[in-house]
Amino acid sequence: MRSDAENLLSRLGQNKFRYQEFRDNFADMELWPLFEALIRDPRISGDTAVAGLDRDEAHSGAGSAGAGRPYPASAVPQSVAKADARTDGLFGRYETTPLAGSAHEDVRSLLRQLNDRVAAGEL
Amino acid sequence: MPLIVCHSPKGGEGNSFVAAGLAQGLSLLGRDVVALDMTAADGLKSYFGLAPDQSLPDLEEEVIDQLTVGGVGLRSGWRAAHQPDFAEALRAGDLPFDGETVFVADVASTDTGLAQVLRRRARLHVCTLTPTAMSLAQLPRINPARALGEPERTTFVLNQLDETRRFARHAALFLRELLGDKLIAQIHRDEAVNEAVGMLQTLARYAPASAALADMERLVIAVDGLCAGEAADETVRAAPRAAKNEAA
Known part of the structure; x- marks a missing residue:
């Protein structure tokens, strides 16, 4: 039982409640693009070949902020690149669909696998 | 070398709160603990019920009357840590991070250089995160080019849940999925933490039944267990070296 629920019930002197935690499952989790970006980030996966980072460099702090490394072309949102051509409001230039449908499917597939593994008792 | 470094990649995550809670909890478990405020903001003392005008003795200062709260010694390491020869002194063992005393260091998020120097000598690095998008976005900066799941001495706490x-x-x-066992505790958002600082009291005194305090207890037990495990590992690692030196 969660500590705050336990404290509340004990303060109220209630013992007639049945406690159950409803946990989100992976399949219901929102497909936040940030989560996908983190999963793919080589600095999190430790894939130095992809990151182009040497461990010593990273530990000396030189690579931690990515300073001096050019942004990959794909990191520049197309909507920003086309900003000058837009006239529909100041923030209109930020409107974009940042991820392709296939990328969403990748995350959905990963979450489904995780959910299946939880259901099977492997996680 | 019982140094525990509390450092987050982003400010406002509750790093000082976690450092203070760890120091107080480890002291309650019977450890000899010093809480080291290595930030310019000087905010660690607030979680010990001290007023803003209360200054902490310097880490390297010879102090006769120690400032202790609830058995925890309080020191400021800000000045010492920004001396040019700090890293060298740390490497040479001139700083008191040996022995039985547990030092819990609160390092500012922006002070990544200091955090890296200390982490090399620390038994444990406790990284506090909050369940916000801005906090998660900082994850890649914690151990660049090293997988977060690798067996390093970095552990994570999810605060303000x-x-x-x-x-x-x-x-x-x-x-939970990304970090696995590295996520050692989660602490629920609790207004009592803020109110305790406002009352110039520790959380344990102001709100002993608070959810955040109960969560903190779990964190303390987890950290104490990890430190004990690391100490045992260090002994095992040091034994062959000692035997080799003796033979030579």
Whole structure:
């Protein structure tokens, strides 16, 4: 039982409640693009070949902020690149669909696998 | 060398709160503990019920009357840590991070250089995160080019968790999967933490039944266990070296 629920019930002197935690499952989790970006980030996966980072460099702090490394072309949102051509409001230039449908499917597939593994008792 | 470094990649995550709670909890477990404020903000003392005008003795200062709260010694390491020869002194063992005393260091998020120097000598690095998008976005900066799941001495605490918020629930779920055993505790958002500082009291005194305090107890027990495990590992690693030196 969660500590705050336990404290509340004990303060109220209630013992007639049945406690159950409803946990989100992976399949219901929102497909936040940030989560996908983190999963793919080589600095999190430790894939130095992809990151182009040497461990010593990273530990000396030189690579931690990515300073001096050019942004990959794909990191520049197309909507920003086309900003000058837009006239529909100041923030209109930020409107974009940042991820392709296939990328969403990748995350959905990963979450489904995780959910299946939880259901099977492997996680 | 019982140094525990509390450092987050982003400010406002509750790093000082976690450092203070760890120091107080480890002291209650019978450890000899010094809480080291290595930040310019000087905010660690607030979680010990001290007023803003109360200054902490310097780390390197010879102090006769120690400033202790609840058995925890309080020191400021800000000045010492920004001396040019700090890293060298640390390497040479001139700083008191040996022996039985547990030092819990609160390092500012922006002070990444200091955090790296200290982490090399630390028994444990405790990284506090919050279930917010901005906090998660900082994850790649913690151990660049090193997988977060690798067996390093970095552990994570999810602070200010409010499960009534959708993103927070999903972030907690995501972090549990991403970090696995490295996520050693989660602390629920609790206004009592803020109110205790406002009352110039420790959380344990102001709100002993608070949810955050109960969560903190779990964190303390986890950290104490990890430190004990690391100490045993260090002994095992040091034994062959000692035998070799003796033979030579």
